[in-house]
Amino acid sequence: MLTDQTIFMTTGAVLIFLGVFAISYSRNLLKTIISFQVVVFGANLGLFASGLGSSSNLMANTLVLFSIVVGGSVEAVGLALIVLVHKKYGTLDPGKIRRLKN
Amino acid sequence: MPGEVALLLSVALLVTVIAALFSRSMSMTLISMFYASLVVGVIFTIYQGILIGLLHIIIFAGAVSVMLLTAVLMTGETDLGIGKRSLAALLSAVTILIVGAASYSLFSTLPGEVSESSTTSVLQFIWTFRPWDLLILVIIFASAMTVVVNLLSKEQ
Numbered sequence: 001m002l003t004d005q006t007i008f009m010t011t012g013a014v015l016i017f018l019g020v021f022a023i024s025y026s027r028n029l030l031k032t033i034i035s036f037q038v039v040v041f042g043a044n045l046g047l048f049a050s051g052l053g054s055s056s057n058l059m060a061n062t063l064v065l066f067s068i069v070v071g072g073s074v075e076a077v078g079l080a081l082i083v084l085v086h087k088k089y090g091t092l093d094p095g096k097i098r099r100l101k102n
Numbered sequence: 103m104p105g106e107v108a109l110l111l112s113v114a115l116l117v118t119v120i121a122a123l124f125s126r127s128m129s130m131t132l133i134s135m136f137y138a139s140l141v142v143g144v145i146f147t148i149y150q151g152i153l154i155g156l157l158h159i160i161i162f163a164g165a166v167s168v169m170l171l172t173a174v175l176m177t178g179e180t181d182l183g184i185g186k187r188s189l190a191a192l193l194s195a196v197t198i199l200i201v202g203a204a205s206y207s208l209f210s211t212l213p214g215e216v217s218e219s220s221t222t223s224v225l226q227f228i229w230t231f232r233p234w235d236l237l238i239l240v241i242i243f244a245s246a247m248t249v250v251v252n253l254l255s256k257e258q
Contacts, residue, residue, distance in 0.1 A: 002109075007105065008112065034135055041142050041162075065239070074246070079169050086177040
């Protein structure tokens, strides 16, 4: 029986897979941040789906709330770092950014 | 009927995410991520998670999309480079295997035997000290914004 919980948990797992794949695949830091956002989406969906079967899903909603706030904050800091890296090195290719000191 | 709605929303989410991740155009990526954020928010809202659905749309479809657009405009990067596909597939498969094994070892009990009370008792403090929970969220968000302002401020 294909329930909503199963569907959303599978979708969350697929999103995490796609995000990790794209993080490894991309050579642009902006694309890496976008891929990280996809991983956060998958984690949020999985957490939310884990609470669908029970009568009270307040616990899952709280965890998703934490995840949303932390994910948004991490992405904001990551984007600010990317802008700084581009100002300093002139590129967003991680392979060309070799000197991390100074 | 509800299963069909879930399936439809999941397919829409996967299509938008794949379009975002595997497109070479940055504008296409940003637009697709915006729609993916909206779809996730709609999923939360439809399945009785109105608060987190709205919060998800506000943060990801609103704030993060604007920040991504600002970063693209500031850096001028529109070409999305492509790395080694086989290595990426191997790394992601290994990651999924590790996460799957860890999840199986953690949640290997049968669905009927999952005791809600044990989890609730462990995390009971969240509901007992609800203001602390909200305070922690505010501290996390404020500290992240402080870091962003510090990073983007000019050096004297």
